[in-house]
Each structure stands twice: as C-alpha cells, then as structure tokens.
Amino acid sequence: MEWLTAMKKSIAFMDSHLCDDISADDVAAEIFMSPFYFQRGFKILTEMTPSEYIRNRRLYLAALDVLGGKEKVIDIALKYRYETPESFTRAFTRFHGVSPVQLKNSPESLHVFLPLKITISITGGNRMEKLDFAVSPMSGFKVIGFERIFDMKTSYDEIPKFWDEIREKYLGAVWSGKKHLSEIERAVKENGIGEYGVCVDDIGGGKFRYMVAGKYCGGKVQAGMTLFEFPDLEWAKFKCVGPMPKALQSVNTKIFKEWLPGNPDYEMSAGYNIEWYDIPRGSMTDEDYKNAIWIPVKRK
Structure with a gap:
C-alpha cells in the first residue's frame, strides 16, 4: 500500500x-x-x-x-x-x-484534539539536500550477534545503552587490537560484529528484536549469540555521513517524510531494518563518519 x-x-x-x-x-x-x-x-x-x-x-x-x-x-x-x-x-x-x-x-x-490530517509538504530550492541511495537485490544472508528485545516506546533510549554494554564487554577489546582473545571475542572479530544494527519485527505487542551483529562467516555460534537469516530481498540503501546519532536520525526522517510518501516506484516489503556502521574505522562523532540505513523494498 x-x-x-x-x-x-x-x-x-x-x-x-x-x-x-x-x-x-x-x-x-x-x-x-x-x-x-x-x-x-x-x-x-x-x-x-x-x-x-x-x-x-x-x-x-x-x-x-x-x-x-x-x-x-x-x-x-x-x-x-x-x-x-x-x-x-x-x-x-x-x-x-x-x-x-x-x-x-x-x-x-477543554483541550481540543481533532483527527490528524496527513498531507504532502512540497519543498524545493537549490540548497535542498537529497537522499543518496541505491536499490539493489541481495541473495539471502546470515548475520550473527548479540540480541535483545526492545519496546517500541523506549527503544530510542535503550538501544544506545545496549550498544554501550556490548562495546564495553566485547567490541572494545577487539577493536583495540587485543592479542589474546576469548572464544566469544574471536567470534566477534571473525564475523565483524558491530558492523550492523539489525531490527527484526516478528514478535508483535509493540516489541521487536534488535541485534548488534555482523555478517556470519561460519563457525560455532557461541553461547549468548544469535544467528538470523535474511531471505532474498531487494534493499534500498541510504547513505549517511556525519556524527552519530544525528546523521542517521536525519536520514531516517527524510526516508519517511520525503522518500516514501508518493514514491512511484517502491514500497516497503518486510519487517526488517539494518543500520550499517563503518566500524571500527573512524570515530562516530567525526563530521565525515560513514554509515547507512537499509530497508527492504519491492517495486510497485
């Protein structure tokens, strides 16, 4: 629709x-x-x-x-x-x-609260920033990482805390070049865990699964880790450049306010969302830090 x-x-x-x-x-x-x-x-x-x-x-x-x-x-x-x-x-x-x-x-x-009316807002001008994106099909692939269930109402506050927790426990040691890694730290390194933030909407009740993840390269799935497989999908990949989380939030807002409304070619196709991070290269607070948002789409 x-x-x-x-x-x-x-x-x-x-x-x-x-x-x-x-x-x-x-x-x-x-x-x-x-x-x-x-x-x-x-x-x-x-x-x-x-x-x-x-x-x-x-x-x-x-x-x-x-x-x-x-x-x-x-x-x-x-x-x-x-x-x-x-x-x-x-x-x-x-x-x-x-x-x-x-x-x-x-x-x-009396506090008046009438039904909402949603309309398209037309904007323009030479200084308007356009979304940088590409749409491409991808064969099904697996991700591995650390999973937690979040409530939609509190996820914006709680997910960054989850990242901090995983970073402190595992990612920091791997990114700092620690020589003697534990089995779980080795799995983090081998699978590039921390490259993806993955949302999976298959629970209901206002909750969803979120993973700090990487692309699964094989090997044992360590205790405390979760494996998830995406089917064959077409993904719209939106580039973000700038300090986190402002850059990512700005692009996310543009997707829902500018790209999806009235889009003649694409609509969302599945309950997945992937955040891609250029980790551990560069600091997330750098003005030129690169990341992206991937959403599954289908042609109308």
Whole structure:
C-alpha cells in the first residue's frame, strides 16, 4: 500500500475504533504493514506514537461526553477503555488540566484534539539536500550477534545503552587490537560484529528484536549469540555521513517524510531494518563518519 494512503487509512481506522480494544499491531495489520515500520513512520510524521494518538483522541471525546451530561463518569471511563474511574480521572486531569467534574464548571479548559490530517509538504530550492541511495537485490544472508528485545516506546533510549554494554564487554577489546582473545571475542572479530544494527519485527505487542551483529562467516555460534537469516530481498540503501546519532536520525526522517510518501516506484516489503556502521574505522562523532540505513523494498 502506498505510504501516505496507508497512514491516512491508519488514522481513519483508529478513529473508528476508539471505543474498542485496539493496539498498534491491530492498526498495522489493517494497513498490511510491519508494526515496526508503521510505528516508526507514524512517530516521525506526527511526533507522537499511535498509542498516544489513540489516548488523546479518547480523552477529547470523553470530555465532550462529560460536557454533554448524559452519561456517568464511570460509564464514560469504561466506554473509552479505562479499567477504573480513578485511572480515567488521572489521565483526564493530566490531559485537560481539570478533572471531569471540574470541566463541567469550566468548559473553556477543554483541550481540543481533532483527527490528524496527513498531507504532502512540497519543498524545493537549490540548497535542498537529497537522499543518496541505491536499490539493489541481495541473495539471502546470515548475520550473527548479540540480541535483545526492545519496546517500541523506549527503544530510542535503550538501544544506545545496549550498544554501550556490548562495546564495553566485547567490541572494545577487539577493536583495540587485543592479542589474546576469548572464544566469544574471536567470534566477534571473525564475523565483524558491530558492523550492523539489525531490527527484526516478528514478535508483535509493540516489541521487536534488535541485534548488534555482523555478517556470519561460519563457525560455532557461541553461547549468548544469535544467528538470523535474511531471505532474498531487494534493499534500498541510504547513505549517511556525519556524527552519530544525528546523521542517521536525519536520514531516517527524510526516508519517511520525503522518500516514501508518493514514491512511484517502491514500497516497503518486510519487517526488517539494518543500520550499517563503518566500524571500527573512524570515530562516530567525526563530521565525515560513514554509515547507512537499509530497508527492504519491492517495486510497485
């Protein structure tokens, strides 16, 4: 499904099911998209998560029901999927600044939150920076590395900590040229672990697998390591140059805001994402540091 069409359909689906028990996974399934890419793209385009959008829309509609005066607070709470009147009142007060009871006496406190409208923003000019990318097919390949499961809501903060942990335990010793390596450190060196950051969206529930990985060159899979095999895919590879993580985040934003919307040739094809790092060559804070984002695509 074309990217902007998918986003518009996701918003319409959420707004028509605000009184139902729905999750980001349900919305992604409705638009035939990987939950990982749906949540990431929605966040970049709207600056909020799907769950935040659903919550805000519910609380706005709940306030209208409160002002209508035809329903009890407990019924309104249950209607918009809150388990208790207390939890509803707390969320309501955080959003509107007043409790449901207080809103009746000060309706001007109503925090309006209308349905989102997504449109294409046309930009131009001689100084516009273009994405540098290439699309090419790749035969299936295996990666090996250290894996952890992350929640979409906290992954941006937690994944860098995971990298720091793996770097301190294994990568630093290998990159510094340590002579006597342990078996696991030898596996890190032989497979170039640290070259890839791999996202695999096959869990659901707002969670995904992330690997600090390298291309598998054979040999024993050491305890604590994970092996993953990609199928034959066509990959769009976007080049990034600049200090991390700013450069990578900038390109990622351009992919979802400029490249995917209205793209006449390609759409995403699978729930994978690869970050490529030129490690250990150069410092990640260098202005000319090279890295890349790979996403699987298919021709329309």
